[in-house]
Amino acid sequence: MISVKELRRSFGPIVAVDGISFDVEKGQVLGLLGPNGAGKTTAMRMLACFLKPDSGTATICGQDILKNPVEVRRTLGYLAENSPAYNEMTVGSFLDFVCDVRQIKGGDRKKALDRVVPMCSVESVYHQTIETLSKGYRRRVGLAQALIHDPDVLILDEPTDGLDPNQKHEVRELINSMAKDKCIIVSTHILEEVEAVCSRTIIISRGRILVDSTPKELKEEYKCSLDEVFRKITKTKVA
Amino acid sequence: MHSFWAVFKRELKSYFTTPIAYVFLVIFLFFSGYLTFKQGFFEMRQADMRAFFMNLPLLFVFMVPSAAMRLWAEERRVGSIELLFTLPITVTQAVLGKFFAAWLFLAIALVLTFPMPITVCYLGNPDIGLIITGYLGSLLMAGGFLAIGCFFSVVSKNQVISFVLSVVACAVLVFAGRPTTLNYLSTFFPAGFVSAIETMSFQTHFESIQKGVLEFKDLSYFVLLIVGWIAASSIVLDERKAS
Numbered sequence: 104m105i106s107v108k109e110l111r112r113s114f115g116p117i118v119a120v121d122g123i124s125f126d127v128e129k130g131q132v133l134g135l136l137g138p139n140g141a142g143k144t145t146a147m148r149m150l151a152c153f154l155k156p157d158s159g160t161a162t163i164c165g166q167d168i169l170k171n172p173v174e175v176r177r178t179l180g181y182l183a184e185n186s187p188a189y190n191e192m193t194v195g196s197f198l199d200f201v202c203d204v205r206q207i208k209g210g211d212r213k214k215a216l217d218r219v220v221p222m223c224s225v226e227s228v229y230h231q232t233i234e235t236l237s238k239g240y241r242r243r244v245g246l247a248q249a250l251i252h253d254p255d256v257l258i259l260d261e262p263t264d265g266l267d268p269n270q271k272h273e274v275r276e277l278i279n280s281m282a283k284d285k286c287i288i289v290s291t292h293i294l295e296e297v298e299a300v301c302s303r304t305i306i307i308s309r310g311r312i313l314v315d316s317t318p319k320e321l322k323e324e325y326k327c328s329l330d331e332v333f334r335k336i337t338k339t340k341v342a
Numbered sequence: 343m344h345s346f347w348a349v350f351k352r353e354l355k356s357y358f359t360t361p362i363a364y365v366f367l368v369i370f371l372f373f374s375g376y377l378t379f380k381q382g383f384f385e386m387r388q389a390d391m392r393a394f395f396m397n398l399p400l401l402f403v404f405m406v407p408s409a410a411m412r413l414w415a416e417e418r419r420v421g422s423i424e425l426l427f428t429l430p431i432t433v434t435q436a437v438l439g440k441f442f443a444a445w446l447f448l449a450i451a452l453v454l455t456f457p458m459p460i461t462v463c464y465l466g467n468p469d470i471g472l473i474i475t476g477y478l479g480s481l482l483m484a485g486g487f488l489a490i491g492c493f494f495s496v497v498s499k500n501q502v503i504s505f506v507l508s509v510v511a512c513a514v515l516v517f518a519g520r521p522t523t524l525n526y527l528s529t530f531f532p533a534g535f536v537s538a539i540e541t542m543s544f545q546t547h548f549e550s551i552q553k554g555v556l557e558f559k560d561l562s563y564f565v566l567l568i569v570g571w572i573a574a575s576s577i578v579l580d581e582r583k584a585s
Binding site: 189201203 | 583
C-alpha cells in the first residue's frame with residue numbers, strides 16, 4: 104500500500120534523507136528506527152506530503168505523493184511529532200474541524216466521533232481546551248484526529264514519546280488492535296516498542312537504510328537484545 | 343470548497359474564542375469614534391461622515407496588521423501548520439480561507455461603527471449613497487491592508503516582525519498619496535513619476551471612492567492589490583511552510 108522509491112531530501116548542506124526505498128503492505132506495522140536526526144521525521148513528512156522531496160517519489164494507496172498530494176492526505180492518517188493542534192480550541196471543536204475538512208458529515212460524523220473518542224480515551228477532556236491538556240492527552244487527541252476517517256494507512260511519528268507507562272501500553276494496544284487491516288508506519292527510538300508492536304523494522308541513520316528486517320530475525324542474527332543490535336548497527340555501519 | 347469553508351469557519355471562530363476579537367473591537371471602535379469627534383465632526387456642521395472616513399486609513403495602518411499578524415506566523419510557530427497541511431487542504435484554499443475569515447472579521451468591526459451613520463441620520467439628512475460607498479471603500483482598503491499583512495505573516499514566524507513589516511508597508515502605501523509627500527517628491531522627480539506614485543497609493547483610490555464615485559480604476563486597484571499579495575502569500579507559504 105505504501106511504496107517508496109529513492110526518496111531524497113536535503114536542507115542546505117545537510118542530507119536528511121538520502122535515497123530510501125521500501126514497500127509496506129496491508130497488515131504490516133513498520134517500525135522506523137534510528138538515532139535522533141537520522142531522517143525519520145523528514146521521511147514521514149514527505150510521505151504525508153508536508154515536505155516536497157528533492158528527488159524520488161512514493162505512492163500511497165496508488166496515489167503519487169507528488170502528483171496527487173491532496174488525495175494522498177485524504178487516505179492517510181498522520182500524527183506529527185509533538186502532535187500539533189490548535190491550542191485555543193476545545194477537543195470537541197478541534198475534532199469537528201477535522202471532520203469538516205475531511206467531509207465527514209451528519210450521521211457519519213456522529214459515528215466517527217463515537218468510535219474514535221472512546222478508542223483514544225479522550226471523553227473526559229472532550230470539552231477542555233487543548234492548551235490545558237497534559238502531553239499524554241494531547242497525543243491522544245492527535246491520535247483521534249489521525250483515526251477519525253478510519254484511514255487504511257497510518258503514519259505515526261513517535262506516538263508514545265513523553266507518555267507514562269500506562270499510556271504507552273494503551274497506545275501500543277491500540278496500534279496492535281488496528282494492525283490487521285491497516286498499513287502502519289511508526290517511528291520511534293524506543294526499542295521495546297518495536298518488539299511490542301512492529302512486524303517489521305527498518306533502521307535508518309544519516310538518511311540511509313541500514314537494515315530492513317523483522318525484530319525477531321535481527322535478534323536471532325545478532326544473538327543479543329534489540330538494544331545492542333541497534334547500537335552495533337548504527338555505530339559500526341555508519342562509520 | 344469544503345476545505346476552504348472549514349478553514350474559514352475555524353479561523354473566524356478563533357478570533358472570538360481568544361481575547362483578540364474583543365480587544366481589537368473595543369480599541370478600534372474607541373479610536374474610530376474619538377478621531378472623528380477630534381477632527382471636528384460637530385464643527386463641520388455637515389451631516390456626512392467625512393470626518394469618520396478621513397481617519398480610517400491611518401487607523402487601519404495599525405489595526406489591520408494587528409489582526410493579520412497571527413494568521414500564519416502563529417500557525418508556523420506553534421507547528422499546527424504541519425497538521426493543517428497534512429489534512430486534505432491545498433495551500434490556496436488555506437490562504438483564502440484565512441484571508442476571508444479575517445476580512446469578514448474586519449467587516450464586522452466596520453459594521454459595529456453603525457452608531458456613527460445613525461447619529462448622522464438623526465442630526466440631518468445625509469447622502470446615504472455617499473455613506474455606503476464610504477463603507478465599501480473602507481472595506482476594500484481593509485482587504486488591501488489585510489492581504490499585505492497576510493503576506494508578511496507568511497514571511498516571518500515572529501508576530502512582532504510581521505506586524506512591524508506590514509505596518510511599514512501599509513504606511514508607505516498610505517503616505518505615498520498624501521499631498522505633503524507628493525509635493526516633496528515633485529521637487530526632484532519628474533511629474534510622470536510622481537503621478538505614478540500617487541496612483542499606487544491607497545489614499546488616492548480610497549478618497550475617490552469616498553467621494554461617491556465608483557470607478558473601475560479604483561475598484562480594480564484594490565482587487566489587483568488583494569489578488570497580488572494573496573498570490574504572493576500562497577507562493578511563499580508553499581515554499582516555507584515546513585521551514
